[in-house]
Amino acid sequence: xLFNSYAFALFLPVVFCLYWFVFRKNLKLQNLFxxxxxxxxxxxWDWRFLLLIALTSFCSWGSGLLIGRYRDNPRKAKRVSAxxxxxxxxxxxxxxxxxxxxxxxxxxxxxxxxxxxLLHLILPVGISFYTFQxxxxxxxxxxxxxxxxxxxxQFFAYVSFFPQLVAGPIERATNLLPQFGRKREFDYALxxxxxxxxxxxxxxxxxxxxxxxxxxxxxFGSYEVQPGCVLVLGAIFFAFQIYGDFSxxxxxxxxxxxxxxxxxxxNFKTPYFSRDIAEFxxxxxxxxxxxxxxxxxxxxxxxxxxxxxxxxxxxxIFLLCGLWHGANWTFLAWGAFNxxxxxxxILSGRNRRYRDxxxxxxxxxxxxxxxQMLLTFVLVTLGWIIFRADSLxxxxxxxxxxxxxxxxPVRDEIINLSQLVVQxxxxxxxxxVEWSDRKEEHxxxxxxxxxxxxxxxxxxxxxxxxxxxxxxxxxxxxYFQF
Numbered sequence: 001x002l003f004n005s006y007a008f009a010l011f012l013p014v015v016f017c018l019y020w021f022v023f024r025k026n027l028k029l030q031n032l033f034x035x036x037x038x039x040x041x042x043x044x045w046d047w048r049f050l051l052l053i054a055l056t057s058f059c060s061w062g063s064g065l066l067i068g069r070y071r072d073n074p075r076k077a078k079r080v081s082a083x084x085x086x087x088x089x090x091x092x093x094x095x096x097x098x099x100x101x102x103x104x105x106x107x108x109x110x111x112x113x114x115x116x117x118l119l120h121l122i123l124p125v126g127i128s129f130y131t132f133q134x135x136x137x138x139x140x141x142x143x144x145x146x147x148x149x150x151x152x153x154q155f156f157a158y159v160s161f162f163p164q165l166v167a168g169p170i171e172r173a174t175n176l177l178p179q180f181g182r183k184r185e186f187d188y189a190l191x192x193x194x195x196x197x198x199x200x201x202x203x204x205x206x207x208x209x210x211x212x213x214x215x216x217x218x219x220f221g222s223y224e225v226q227p228g229c230v231l232v233l234g235a236i237f238f239a240f241q242i243y244g245d246f247s248x249x250x251x252x253x254x255x256x257x258x259x260x261x262x263x264x265x266x267n268f269k270t271p272y273f274s275r276d277i278a279e280f281x282x283x284x285x286x287x288x289x290x291x292x293x294x295x296x297x298x299x300x301x302x303x304x305x306x307x308x309x310x311x312x313x314x315x316x317i318f319l320l321c322g323l324w325h326g327a328n329w330t331f332l333a334w335g336a337f338n339x340x341x342x343x344x345x346i347l348s349g350r351n352r353r354y355r356d357x358x359x360x361x362x363x364x365x366x367x368x369x370x371x372q373m374l375l376t377f378v379l380v381t382l383g384w385i386i387f388r389a390d391s392l393x394x395x396x397x398x399x400x401x402x403x404x405x406x407x408x409p410v411r412d413e414i415i416n417l418s419q420l421v422v423q424x425x426x427x428x429x430x431x432x433v434e435w436s437d438r439k440e441e442h443x444x445x446x447x448x449x450x451x452x453x454x455x456x457x458x459x460x461x462x463x464x465x466x467x468x469x470x471x472x473x474x475x476x477x478x479y480f481q482f
Contacts, residue, residue: 068148100327126166194258201251208244227406
């Protein structure tokens, strides 16, 4: 079920009312209702996917209990933890990566004849997200960071909670699981803030991402003949498309969770205001980057090891990050590109120099900070071209096309220049709002607007914009495919 659909507009208020007015007094029934609603939400695409998420949930819950039972036998506990990791990653690899590696093997050794090797399995929506979330629980139980939960309903609610089920944030058991273990009371202020955050998320998704996507699809579909200026604009628009799409989803998910008294972890913190690539990765898809940091990078030694191993560790996490996004050489190349950008900072010890937001006590950045943010945005956008391309060949040809002369699209009737101007204005509005509220949890905190009438005017304008650009579920979220 898509957030940007009429089905969700009906689903959410019904679930909200039943959650607070029917199941509020009994925690176990309330959690059971969360699981049922979440499975309905997820099964809306294909009910067969429910079997996989149920298997992942049950195995991870059971492994946690066994690890807890074998506290005095580290060898057995390690075996149980390893078995659960292998099982869950094996399922993920089968559905997401088998055909990719089988085709690559056939291209190298069988002349591309891979028909007998391919399985053509349908990729379950959001499998990478809920798999990593389930794995974090069993790993944290093994490390002794959290006690194994005995209530299977509570655990199933943790894995399947519908707002963040298919595209994150990837929650840790230490944050989300205890919230399903205690009684929840309706918090009016939290719910209102959740509605504001949802509205801002819908604006970023529908007005920014979906509209940018129309231009991006056209440019990438005809990149061979477009002049350089059009390709540059297409790349910039994709940078804002993927940001509006994914951060918009995160805002809707976090805001929706607040309606149910649940606090999810932040997933974006104005990443396009970053002054170097290290700061960007601390602000972009925070739940995934912190997952790889805690469960891969640090166990490998992190940066507290010889330089050669630091280089290895950096490439490992970025290549895994690229592979996590999809089974394509473009994603691996995108990961390697970001590793190359990151290496000089981490080797020189400058990867942590920007821990606070830019210009925290000033209305505008300095010229130096503005230049740093622009350079970081350019480098990130170059990486997004590799990310968006269908192949490495297309990515290279697209980049080379920047030098192609010309000033206008090849087919002017396809691109309405007035619409492009409107879209640029909407992007600037988004950037201005997020710059103004960069200290806040999300872009529509509006704490600085003291006039109630002015606040409602802002809300109404955003709602009007969302309604004008709304198209019932026609544009899926980019990260659903991951």
